Amino acid sequence: MANTIHHRTCNLCEAICGLEIEHDGQQIISIKGDKNDPFSRGHICPKAVALQDIHEDPDRLRQPIKKVDGQWQKISWKEALDEVATKLRATQQAHGNDSVGVYLGNPNVHNTGSMLFSRHLLRALKTRNKFSATSVDQLPHHLIALKLFGHQFQIPVPDIDRCDHFLMIGANPMASNGSIMTVPDVRHRLKAIKEKGGKLVVIDPRRSETAEVANEHVFIRPGTDALLLSAMIQEMYAANLVSKHRLHEATDGLDGLATRFAAFTPEAVADSTGISAADIRRLTHEFCAAENPVIYGRMGVSVQAFGTLSQYLIMLINILRGRLDEPGGLMLTTPAVDTLAITGPGHFDRSRSRVRQLPSFTGEYPVAALAEEILTPGDGQIRALLTIAGNPILSTPNGRQLDKAFGQLDFMVSIDFYLNETTQHADIILPPVSPLEREHYDVIFHMLAVRNSSRYADALFEKDKNARHDWEIFLDLTERLAPAKTPAQWLQNRSRRLMSPKRTLNYLLKRGPYKLSLKALRDTPQGIDLGPLKPQLPQALSHKDKRIHLETEFFLPDLQRLENVLQENRDPADSMLLIGRRHVRSNNSWLHNSRRLVKGKDRCTAQIHPKDAARMGLDNGHPVRITSRVGSIVLPAEITDSMMPGVISVPHGWGHKRDGVELSIAKEHAGVSVNDLTDETSLDALSGNAALNGLPVALSLAS
Structure with missing residues (x-):
């Protein structure tokens, strides 16, 4: 029988x-790009x-334990x-x-069934104590989208194929393949910008894989991105670089902005950021001089003490320069599934x-609070x-504290097909099928794509009958937790299963x-191209008045906290600043049980x-001890001039040598968890998002 190709x-x-x-x-014979x-x-x-x-994977669970x-x-x-x-x-x-x-992990957004059906189980549980990976990742993006545009998922993305000047801060798509910017084949898309005479500029404390292919890389001290962005806005006003744009008439809050940034001159922020005043002015003027520029920031910007303010200032620069809802700028997609219609607009700070x-976002609390909600007695204790x-x-701050907290639970259940560092604490594990045994449609990522497209695939393999x-x-548990008491409720349960x-x-x-x-x-199993991104504002805004609400009185008071950073005189000899990093052969903690990837x-x-x-006195490969307020880790040093002096980088997602873990390959390449260093008390004050980058740590030689 001939082999078959599955798309x-x-x-x-x-x-x-x-x-x-x-x-x-x-059996799978090969996997290739389509x-x-x-x-x-x-x-x-x-x-x-x-x-x-x-x-x-023989370690993958295939029935409940x-x-x-x-x-x-x-x-x-x-x-x-x-x-x-x-x-x-x-x-x-x-x-x-x-x-x-x-707690809902990141893989849920990559799973069609989870995206469409998990809500039934969450409603049946009727608990306010919900947490997810959102608050160690993209919460600032959602909060800004909610406040400015009226919906948590109305997040514009860089129109990379038509921009001619891409200013990228704290992002490394060459390793991540794009993040809050669905952009396959990113290497060639970035190369195309340069080939047509454009420019790619990367600002990062590390000369990343993306910085290596850029026209220019600029080092910046971790946690000072908001200072740089504020200085760029100050220079835009001082040099009359703010553009008039059609959306400005539909934007509330533009008046008086210049005075809010007056103190953040390039000279004022130069020492703190590590970027000279001349370079800050040059970066600003080159961006504003381009025909189709866009500025974008991602994880390095989001997961820091000023994550929300920094992302807000990035959005503000695009708006002030007229780069929102314009080809080559920040644009909204038009996905085939109207994700905005099937998800609520979201809400902020309805409960604490x-x-x-700490404030909730759309019914979830910051995950940095999860351990204390388990460990602290009283009404509402988890x-x-x-x-x-x-x-x-x-994956979340102070993993050792969370490890302790999970060990004190009365009962724990995990829906997962691995016995990993978290699920080993469970009393029962319910394993779902593998990704190739289920249908797939990207409900979320088509909405964040740099080009409108749509693609669906049935399951490759039929699941075992058991x-x-x-x-x-989700439905099995929903029906047990909230059993039907009337014929109407029975029919509702039946219809959910029939819908699938x-x-x-x-x-x-x-x-x-x-x-x-x-x-x-x-x-059309190879997907349908639905065309380039198109301007759609202000009509597509989710606010009823069809206006952009800059919400300056929510976001800009954080500038006062930012001014305190200007007064800091930090000596790298006293402490280093910790940042993370990504690798193209890894994705959080998911894939370390793949021998080919590790x-x-x-x-x-x-x-x-x-x-x-x-x-x-540290040699390459020598073990170094890194210590923070919450703990310490020991791992080999990799000495490289790709790092900014005073900064140390440790990748995220490792640390598999814990008791009870049954991941045979991952344990052979265990590494250490950077989240044994990150601090659950270190948060972005505006949103409650975890501040994983820019954390002060002490270094010492380890024997």
């Missing part, structure tokens, strides 16, 4: 590259092979689901609805966390926890702006500048 999208990162998977019905995908154009990164590794006297035992789905529902319901009956907490009074496709012990999809697990992700998706496609259908996408030289190293290494 689908890689769902392991935001780039959503098209794949050709050759198989014989039971050259006929109009969006990704044949590009894939090394991560794509991990789809096969995950599917075939329960911890009995410290040992794991396989149990039936009925027994597992019944016990989970009984224990969660009993906890809430004894201690209130909020005694159960929920119990212990530290006593039972549900985690869904997440590993917060490696296996469960994620969405089936496929039927729900078909309905949403037909109601979308292009009136597509599941059949149309199945008939092979090669050790990637979990502490990158440090030669001057700092010489000051310490």
Whole structure:
């Protein structure tokens, strides 16, 4: 029997590259980039092979397991689901609805069933104690979209294919494949900017993989991006570089902005940022002189003490220069599934966390508060926890504290197919099918794409009859936690199952702006190009008055806190500043059990500048101890002039040598967790997002 080609999208990162998977019905023969995908154009990164590794991984759980006297035992789905529902319901009956907490990990947004069906389970739980990876990642983007445009998902992205000057701050798409900017084949797209005479400028404390291909790289001291951006705005006003634009008439809050930034001259911020006043002026004037410039910032900007303010100032520069909703600037997509219509606009600060009074965003509290909500006695204390496709012990601040907290829970259940650093604390694990055993459509990432497109794939392999999809697990638990008491409720439960992700998706496609259908996408398995991004503001704004609300009285008072940074005189000999980093062969903590992705030289190293290494008497490869307020880690030094002096970089997602973990390959390449250093008390004051970058740490030689 001849081999078959299966077309689908890689769902392991935001780039959503098209794949050709050759198989014989039971085994995968090869995974290649789909050259006929109009969006990704044949590009894939090394991560794509991990789809096969995950599917075939002998460590992957394939049926529910329960911890009995410290040992794991396989149990039936009925027994597992019944016990989970009984224990969660009993906890809430004894201690209130909020005694159960929920954590949703990043993989959920890469899963069609999770995106469309998890809400039913969350509603059935009726708890306010919800947390997710959002608050260690992109929360500033959502908050700004909500405040300015009226919807948490109305996030404009760089129109990379038509820009001629790309100013990128704290972003490394050559490693991430794009983030809050779905951009497959990013190398060639960045190269095209330069080939047409444009310019790529990267501002980063590390000369990253993206900086290596840029026209110019500028070092900046971690945590001072808001100072640089404020100085650029001050210079735009001082040099009369603010452009008149059609959207300005539909924007509230533009009056009086110049005076708010008057103190942040290039000279005032130069020492703090490490960028000379002359360079700040040059960067500003070159950006404003370009025909189609865009400024964009990502993780390095978001996860710091001024993350929301920095992202706001980036948006403000684009608005002031007339680069919002213009070709080559920041633009909104028009996805085939109207994601804005199926998700709520969001809300901010409707409630506060119990212990530290941190603000909620769209019903979720900052995950930096999760441990204290478990460890602190009192009404509303979390006593039972549900985690869904997440590993917060490696992914959120002060992982050791969270490790301790999880060990004190009365009951914990995880929907996950790995026994990892987090799920090893569970009493029951409910494993869903592998990514290749489910259909896939990117509900979220088509909405953040740099070109309008749509692509769907049925499951490659049929699931085992005893296996469960994620969405089936959600409904199984929903029906047990909130059993039907009337014929109408029974019919509602029945209709949810009948709809399924496929039927729900078909309905949403037909109601979308292009009136597509599941059949149309199945008939075009390599994807449909829906054209370049188009101007659509102010009509598309979600605010009822169809105006942009700059909300200056919410965002700009944070400038006062920023001014305090100007008074700091930090000596690198006293402490270094910690930043993270990404690698194209990794994605958070997901993929370290893939032998093909972790092979090669050790990637979990502490990158440090030669001057700092010489000051310490540190040789390349020598173990170095890094210490913060919450803990310390030891890992090998990697001495490189790609680092800014005074800055040390440790990658995120490692640290697999913990008791109870059953990831055989990951444990061979364990590394250490940078989140054993990050501080749960270090937050972005505006949003509650975790401040993972710019953390002061002390270095010493380790034997």
